[in-house]
Amino acid sequence: MNRAAGEDWRGARIGVLGGTFDPPHRGHVRMAAAAREVLGLDRVFFSPAPHPPHKRDEPLSAWTHRRAMTLAAIQGEDGLALTGIELDSAPSYTVDLLRAASARTGADLYFIMGADSLADLAAWHQPxxxxxxCTLVVFPRDGRPVRVPVDGPAALVVFESPRVDVSSSAVRAALAEGTAPGDALPAAVSAYIEHNRLYRRC
Structure with missing residues (x-):
């Protein structure tokens, strides 16, 4: 099955933001919107990983929930879209996501990430x-230095803002304790979580 059927990959510059999105937070949306505006991206695709290899032993919300929350997070955001091209890929490696994206478009690809993810790049599959x-688009996170930890040529764009100081794990922990995570989540995501009783201890 072609999971990308109906998705519009046309354009000269396409952004890709992969992740678990459990749940997606405002930091994800701000990064995508900033990259699109500053770099002139035609579109930024969010790709919730169905089978994230680095979280095989961790509890994970169903992909259907993570997809629905991601769609809620970007609803009404100009130029932000959702892709399902990873759904048939197990495990969900970033290199396979980028290959699948490259097969669907002749555009230059821009992979959006936080500095914390960049620091772990050497441990990723086929870095x-x-x-x-792609060109790596890196946003500051927790004061981490921005350095590509892999030998070889790399195209890199580093943003100084917005600084992403929220994490999905912190949001989950707050929700599990019954604490509202402030303004970390888009309102539509908060409503979805409440309606589906996600991240509660019981």
Whole structure:
């Protein structure tokens, strides 16, 4: 089945933001919107990973919930879209996501990430191939220095803002304790979580 049927991959510059999105928060949306505006991206696709390899032993919300929350997070945001091209890929490696995106568009690809993820890039599957498939767009996180930890040529764009100081794990922990996570979540995501009783201890 073609999971990307009906998705509009046309354009000269396409952004990709992959992640678990459990749940998606305002930091994700702000990064995507800033990258699109500053870099002139035609579109930024959010891709919730169905089978994130680094979280095989961790509890994870169903992909259907994470997809629905991501769609809620970007609803009404100009130029932000959702893709399902990873759904048939297990495990969900970033290099495979970028290959699938490259097969659907002749556009230059921009992979959006936080500095914390960049610091772990050397441990990712086929990191050098990732560098060859896209320009990395990196946002500050927790004061981490921005350095590509993989030998080889890399196209890199570093943003100084918005600084992403919220994490999905912190949001989950707050919700599990019955504490509202402030303004970390888009209102539609908060409503979805409440309606479906996600992240509660019981």
């Amino acid at each position: 050098r191939e990732i560098l060859g498939l």
